[in-house]
Amino acid sequence: MKPPPPRTRLAPGAGTLATAARAVAAVAAEGRSADAVLAGISPSPERAAMRAVALGTLRWYLRLAPAIGALLARPAFELPPPVHALLIVGAHQIEYSRSAVHSSVHLAVDASRALGHAHLAGLVNAVLRRFAAGRAVLLARVDADMAARTAHPPWLVDAIGRDWPGQAARVLEANNVQAPMTLRVDLQRGSAPEYVRELAGADIAARCLTWRDSAVELIRPMNVADLPGFPEGRVSVQDAGAQLAAPLLDAQPGMRVLDACAAPGGKTGHLLEHTPGLAVLVAVDSDSARLARVRANLERLGREAQCVHADLRDPRDSEALRGAPFDRILVDAPCSATGVIRRHPDIKLLRREDDPAVLAATQLSILRSCFARLAAGGRLVYSTCSLLRVENDAVIGGLLASERTARVLAWPAAVPVPPGAVPARHGMQLLPGAEADTDGFYYACLEKAAGTTA
Template sequence: MSASAAVRARAARVVAEVVERGRSLDAVLAEESTSNKQERGLLRSLSYDSIRWYVRLDALLTRLLARPNQELEPEIRALAIVGLCQLIYTDIPEHAAVAETVAATRVLKQPRASGLVNAILRRCQREHAQLLPKIDRDLAVRTAHPRWLVEKLRKDWGDRANDILDANNQRPPFWIRVNRARVTAANYREQLQARQIGVLASAFDDTALLLDQAMDVSELPGFDDGWVSVQDAAAQLAGHLLEPQAGERILDACAAPGGKTGHLLELAPELAALTAVDVSPERLTRVSQNLQRLGVTAKIVAADAAEPASWWDGKPFNRILLDVPCSATGVIRRHPDIKLLRRSDDIAALAARQSQLLRALWPLLQPGGRLLYASCSALQAETTAVIADFLRDEPTARDATGDRLQALPPIGEGTHIGTHGLRIAAGSAGMDGFYYALLDKRPGPSGDLPASINMNSSNLG
C-alpha cells in the first residue's frame, strides 16, 4: 500500500474523530506520527482543509450520493470528504487524488467501499461545476459555517459579517513576537534575512513581525533560546494595552498556555511579581515550559480564578489580565474545528462564566489599577454585553480603552472602538478576531473586602 493512500486514510480518521466524537483537531493531530516532513505536511493540510470546508463539502457529498439520505460508515464518509477536498480545494492532480483516496479504503480495512468512494469522486469531477452554484445559494453552506453562527455574526457585525466569514476560511498568517529581553527587533530581522525568511509587516513597536511563510518553530532562529514566540498580532496587543510597569504586582487570570504571560514579563522584566492562575494543571505545564524557554519566571497557581479565597494572598494587584474562556469564534481560521464543535447553546453559559470571573477579580484590583478583559470571541454576548452589564453595575469601573489606544500606533482598518472596548474583526490588519476592554478602577468607598472574598488564615493555604 502506498504511503500516499495511508496519509489519506489517516486524514479520514482525524476528520471522523472531530466530527463523530467531538474531539479537538489539534489534539487528534498531536497523536499522529509521520515518518517524514512531506507526509506530515500533507496530513495536516488535508485534515485542516477538510474540517475548514466540511459544511460545504458535506452538502456537496449529499448531492453526489446515488440515494438520498444514504448512510455511510463514519470513516468512509470522512474519507469521501477528504477526497472531495482534494478535488475542490487543492492543486493535487485529480487522477492522484482519486486513485489514492480509493486505495485508502483498503488501509481502513473497508475494501468494499472502494467502488462507492470511486463513484462519488468521479461524479464530482464531472458535475461539481453545476452542483456548487446550487448549494452555494445558502450563505452558511457557501462559507462552510453553521447556520446559527452565520445568523449571530450578521446580527452583531452587520455588513462586516460576510468579510468575517470569508476571513475565517483563509489560512492564518504567521505572526511572531521578538523577545526584547534576548534580542533586538533589528537584529532578529537580520537573522531572518540570513535564512531568506521575509517579513511582510510589523506592528506596535516592531517586535510583532508578520513572516511571509509559515514554518515549524524549529526553523525560527533562536526559538529554543527564547528569542522569539509564535503569537498572533491581536494577542500581542494585550501586553501593549495593559502596559505593565516595573515594581507592579500583576495577575494573569486564565493564563494557559502562557503566551500573554511571557509577553508581560518581556515588556516589564522588573515586575515585583506576576501570578499566573489557570484551572487546568495540565495546561499550566505548558505555561511553565514557555516561561522557562523565554528565561522568565512567574508564580504559577492551579486554581479557579473565580474563587480567589482559595489562592489569593490578600495583597491587591496593580494590573489584571483576564483572558476569559470563550467560544473562540474569532480564531476560527486557526482552529476550523470550532465550526463543528461549538453550539449556539454554549454562548449563554460562556457569557455567564465570563461575568462571574470579571466580578470575582475586580475586588483584587487596587484603586487606580487597570484590568484588561480579553476575549477571542466574535460575538457581542461574550464581549461588549458582558462589559456593558459590568459597567452598569460597578460604579468604580471606567472604560479606558480609547484613552490607551490613542497612545499606540493605529491598529488598522476593520477594528472598531465602540461604546465599550475594542472589537477586532477576523482578518483586520492581518489579525485574528479579538476583543479588549481596558477598565480603570476609580477610588471607591473604603470598607471591608466583599463577603465572597472573606480572607482568613483557614483559606489562604
C-alpha cells in the same frame, strides 16, 4: 460502474488520506478538537501533509458535506464515520488541491482499504468520480446558501451578520484564508527590525508591522524550531492582535500582576518580556494540563511566574490569590474562539448556537471575581478571541451594572490601534479580514476608581 480491482499494496499517499480522514471523523463525529486529535498522531515524514489535508478539509467541510450528501443513496450517518470523512477529504483534494483528479480518487479508494473498509472501496470510487464530474453544478446548488458557500454553521453566519453587518461578508471570507505566521520578538533582547535582518541573513523573508513594535510577520510559514533564536526564547509565535494585551495592561516594575486565564502562556510570556522587574506575576488557570504548558513556555523564554491551579469562580481562594490586591489584572477569558477560525477551522463544526451565552455567564463570573482582586486605581484588561458582542461588550456591561467602582478607560494613546479595528461600546474589536490582518480579538480596559477598597 465497474468496481475497482482488489489491490494488495496501497499507493503512496493513501495512508496520509486515511489518517486525515480519521482525524476529520474524530472532529466531525466525536466532537474532539483538531489540535488534540492531531497532537495524538505519531510523528512521521507525512505528518505535515496529513495535517494540511485534515485542516483544509475541516475548513471547507460544511460546503463539501452537502455536495457529497447529494450523491449518497443512503444517509451519511449510515456510513462508518471515517469513510464518510474520507469522501469529504477526497472532495477537498479534488476541489482545493493541485493534485490531478484521477490520482485524488485513486488515493481515496486505496485509503478506504487502509481504513479497513475495503468493501466500501467501490462506493468511494463511484461517489468521488461523480463528484469530480459534476462538481460545478453540485457546488453551485450548495452555494445558493450563504452559510454553505462560506462553510460556516448558519447560526454563526446570523450572529456575525447581526453583530457586524458592515463587515460580516469580509469576516466570513477571511475565516477561510490561511493566517500569516507572526512572531513576537522579545524586545529586551533585540528589536523587530534587527530580527528581520537576522532572518534575511538566513534566507527567511519577513516584515515588521507599523503598528506593533514587537511583531514580525513571516512571508511563508515555517517550522518554529528552525527559527533563529526560538529555542532560546528570543522569539515566540503569536498573532499580532494578541500582542496588544501587554501594552494595554501597561504594568510597571514593582507591580503585582495577575494573569487570570493564563494557559498556555502566550500572553504571560509577553507580560514578563514587556515589564521586567514586576514584584510578582501570578499566572492562574483552571486546567492543570494547560498550566503545565505555561511552565514549559516560560522555561523556554527563561522567565518566571508563580503558576497557580485554581478556578477563579470558586470563592475558596488559593493562597496565592489571597494576599494584597493586584495593580494589574489580565482576564483573557475562555470564549467561543470565533475570532481564530482561520487558524482553527474545526471551531465551525464544534461550537453550538447556545455556547456563546453559556460562555458569557462564565466570563462575567471570572471578571467579577478578578475585579474584586484589583487594587483601587488599578487596571484590568478584559480580552477574548470572540467576535460576538454577547461575550464582549455585553460582559463588560454586566460588570458595570453591578460594580459602582468600575470605569471603562479610553484606548491608551501610547498603543497604536491596529488598522481597521472597530471601536465597540466599551472596547475595541479586531476583525479577521481587516487591514491589520490579525485574528479576531476584543479588548476592553477597565479601572477601579481610586479611593475605594479592593
